[in-house]
Amino acid sequence: MGDIGKIRIRVPSNAKAGDVVRVRCLVIHPMERIERDAQGKIVDRNYNYITRVTATYLGKPVVVFDLSQSVSENPAFSFALKATAPGPVKVTFVDTHGGTYEGTADIAFA
């Protein structure tokens, strides 16, 4: 798919102030793998996968994921946060080729 970097973020639509909510996000990314030779050395390839995922809520960082390898094509991540006020959750994905992809979702109180 030629949709690299498309992001979908899901937050509960019926949260209340003070609730712990689970945020789920998916990024469309090929996550090309590292390969090793018979001796276990990393074969030099033009691999491309997401190494860092950061999320902010109300402008403050809430979580950082460091990935040491390609976990899955089109990976999904989820994390919990305490919804203190209505506002945006911003998730940033950075891959090994320097690509940066951003998506936001708004937490709104019912």
Place this chain on the structure above:
Amino acid sequence: MRLLTPLRCAVMVLFVVGIALSAREVRSAASPTWVSHAIPEARGEIKVTPDGKRTAVRYKGWTTRDYGAFRTYAYDDTRPEPLVQKATAPAGVIGDPTKGRALFLDRQRGPCTGCHLVPGADVWPAGSVGPDLSTFGDRQLPDAFVYQQLWDPRVTYPATVMPPWGAQGVFTPEEIVHLVAFLKTLHGPPPPELDGDRNPFTRRRPTGFGDNLDPTNNPAVVRGEDAQSLWKTPGANGKSCADCHAGGPQQAMRGVATRYPRVVAEHGRVMSLEDFLSVHAEATTGRSLASESDANIDVTVMIKMASNGLPVAIDTTSAPARAAIERGKATFYRRVGERNHACADCHTPERGASKFLGGRFLGDATTGLTRHFPTWRTNQNEVWDMRKRMQWCMTPLGANMLAADSAEYAELELFLTTFDVGKPLSVPGIRH
């Protein structure tokens, strides 16, 4: 007698006219005027190089082997099913169980393990479509009988699911002697099972992949959402979908997908939503939505998503629909290909459905398998519509695939959709 001759002539004339009419009717069913609107790799074409080598044009990564020697699902393929062959083992060949076991497991051939379980940790993944052969040797069947079963089991069981391996040339006579020798060595009791998943009779059943309509769980949903922009973008004619269909796809297309596949009188054939889009979009907006193109799948997903939750309500009662369903049903039960298999062999409950073919759990057509297509395939990382899924089935059958938008597949899809009637659409699905 002389007086009767003109009458007899008239009868003969009527008879001949009758044949001509019925022949024309069959041809119009196969829609000879239909020219495939599919992308080149989905048309089921065969390329012939000047030296006479034939290679099949298929999707990237698919086999290019030409199965032209074998029957296909095409309506104009009038070749009969391969004849039932009696056979006796060649004289002077002594069976070698070791060679036989290797042949039994050879994934380039059967593999026999795709349907039959035998002992051994390297037997992975074994299937359960055929009987468990772990203690086959204890049955003390005569060699000549077992040889015949492998060569062409239809001699004893005319309706068997097992392919005629020898008659179709998959195994040579010598190889079958080795296979027989191996089977005769299988005596009980079978060794204790260390891994419950090795044995298809105790293996865990697939449990699904969670909520298929959650965009953070099913990447195919993204494709449907992307098509929203196509909806509004004018094609070469300067018109867009939105110009005629007011209210956005969610409103304008609500319920439309539940009526497909249907007989479209204008084109004289059964069409799925994908087929219809491939001609309708080009005719109205000038935008090409070729079958199996990304744009076609995207728009199909979007339109079907607008009907999610609504029950499938195709026409199954009008005369043309009933005739098409009958033809689709005949296709479902028609044996084709090198393996001489029918769809029904794997996908009806009295045969292979809900059993394992190797590691694959076979779907049951009678539960309705079409209402989640186009579907996200987790092992392909692609969105496939019903037709690509059908084309993919042709390789294990050993038959050349037809064009994705062929009338044969359309009528087969219509027949399969009759099992979905009344059940809610849920597009895009997620399957392995």
